[in-house]
Amino acid sequence: MRTLHQFHGGIHPPSHKAQSTRAPIATAPMPSKLVIPFRQHAGEAAKPVVQAGERVLKGQLIGKPEGFVSSAVHAPTSGTIVSIDMQPVAHPSGLPDMCATLLPDGRDEWVARQPLEYRDCSAVELRQLLRMSGIVGLGGAVFPSDIKLRLSRQKIRTLILNAAECEPYITCDDMLMRERAAEIVQGAEMLRFMLEAKEVLIGIEDNKSEAIAMMQQAVTAAGLPLEVIRIPTLYPGGSAKQLIRTLTGLEVPSGKLPTDIGVQCFNVGTTYAAWRAIAHGEPLISRVVTVTGNVRRPQNYEALLGTPIEELVALSEALPDTDRHIMGGPMMGFALPSLSVPLVKASNCIIAGSPALFPPPPPPLSCIRCTRCAQVCPADLQPQDLYWFAQSREFGKAQAFSLFDCIECGACSYVCPSHIPLVQYFRFAKSEIRAREQDKLAADKARQRHEFREFRIEQEKREKAEKLAAREKAALAAKAASAAPATVPAPDDAHAKIQQAVERARLQAAAVVPKNTENLTPAQQTEIAEIEISRARLREQAKSEVEHSKE
């Protein structure tokens, strides 16, 4: 028996998982059309390689990865690409993004698939294959998997399969493990092989007994030295850093990555997809998604990426008082801007919401410093202090009190008896700080440019003057008779001054190191980008909150 470790805090929200685990995973029927965004992963959007009017086959590449952090996008079925244009997508901002619209022809005709034996391939080949198969993290973060499989300087000792699934309502990983454990186990061994990891730990929360049993059975049947570990059900136990702590006792240092301490984590769904990609030559064109909440028949579906969410929800029959749809869990998910947006790689769960299920919270009261928030914070922060700094706009202090270690899990908001939307304040403060640092960088750049321009103008003037002087001199010399020497301007002095100024500016700029937001991982960068978009709105809201509760 492995000794488990604890992380600080955590909460036990009602799990609501039973409803959607009664029926097996169903295959969603072919939708009327598919809208496939070219950005379904962290990093650069894929570049379209098909044109409107073109016929494509199931699994055919339609968007190729562009840049280092990126992933491929494929046609989920055979049919005709009718357009490539901006469409609304599943994003809190509600902004449209580039998508391909595909009309299925009903034949579901595959491209040629090439199954491979991974042990015969080099790691580079396998990674390239995963990248071109569009494999990204299916836990919701959608970070390209091939990048996580690069061998880093630090050797990876432990591969962790994240099957905790700690958010309420979501059961897609649970069902996948119950039904396809053998392939997940094969996938895990493949990832271990690629990472050259010593051990594989599969962490599953103890409210998923059946999944644990099936995984255990699959591991035994495969005769592989993988460890299935039952962990306590505690939100946010499935957050990577918390899971690593629970399973290994190690803490990922602030601002570092799990690989820095020799650990790498993959979601079980991702592991399964990676296995299908290599062993069956199937790119990522579908995923398992939980449809639950205010619906008549909560269930998990294997659905094609690009399926309009409304068609998916219709399968489970949303009840009449449904007033919104949430993508992800109720703790960290977001309300979809519209129901017509397509299913994407990040969609692990769609929850139909109703006023009864998610009642609007009472208006926030003042913080009474009861520290319930601090008691549940898995990052050991003091949310009540961070809140104070955020609402009084003392962002520097918030940063000094480790604002950027907040994982935005929402546990603090969940327990606050004053119903203060704490995480909203933290998101707002983070985006403000980032914006300021960006502004500062931009200002520095602008100043440098300005100074350089001044310098150039000065130089041109000087050169002109020199030329003029030379000409005059020549003219004088030509006259030859005159003895009076020309007054030559002394540009050296001015030149030196300008150069000094430029040098000074450069040094100053170099001395200003933006805190916390340097060396960001691509995942964090996309997160920033996303937050930027909703920033204006957040700021508006936070402003009214501040005016309301600041005394």
Place this chain on the structure above:
Amino acid sequence: MSAFFSPFISKPDSVSQIMLKVLLALIPGIAMYVWYFGPAILVSIALASITALATEALMLKLRNRPIAPSLRDNSALLTGWLLALSIPPLAPWWLIVVGTAFCIAVAKHLYGGLGNNLFNPAMIGFAVLIISFPVPMTQWLTPHGLGQIELSFAEQIGYIFLGALPPGVTMDAITMATPLDTLKTNLHLDQHIKEILDMPIYGRLAGHGSEMVAAGFALGGLYLIAARIISWHIPVAYLGTLFAMAGIFHLTDPAHYVSPLFHLLSGAATIGAFFILTDPVSSPTTNKGRLIFAAGAGLITYLIRAFGNFPDGTAFATLLMNICVPLIVLYTQPRVFGRKEKQP
């Protein structure tokens, strides 16, 4: 706002429920009070409640704040109750009204309202009253069965509102000094502890009746810990320090220093430990900070009791330690996940 942003769910818990549970937890102590000293205390509590709510509403109105949600949070009520419980039950009506109004208007709202007060509002009210009106603040009722005369409930009410005692009854006949006070006075007269404690005002462990009241508050306090409304840190550190200090002095000179148990069950020790020092707003937010804060308060309480001018030290100890809270919090920040060093 949360209609659109996560988390979409929250714990069905509110400030008003928390405060309500604290009020409920005071009831065993209050019941003991009524049992041993008569129902006059209920009048004080009612007066304090009305004044607290009225002042709260007035202040909110003056400050242009929404009135209903804050009135419903029960925090003003709690302040009123705590003040009522710390002044003599026979105190004239205006004393409790002035005290409560001061707590709410000045100690709470002038500091920015709920959540912003550096000092415990009830203790500020108490301090102001004991300094401004020392005489009515020291006229404590004699416990049931000990006095020469006992007032009926109607007569008590008559005194509270009209200041009139029944003919032939003097104030001295119905009131007396508190056990802690009596102890102090008699020690000054160089009496031996043994003799003093033989006086009828003393019960088994501390003051007759008042020890049971203290036990009642302790019981309510244990409920608060069990219900996770307060953490154990403050009560344990406060009572522990008081006990240890009293123990050390008692061991060195039992003739002049009463036993530690006497201290725990006397005066405001238990209500202070469980209900006053634990006020979340004016106490530290870190566990280590809570230990330091409460230990400091325990130390000061003992020093005031044993060597100071006031019989009980809980109120002043609370206020003095309140001043230190920001500093204590700053230096007891817990280590953040994934960081080696503590933050500032």
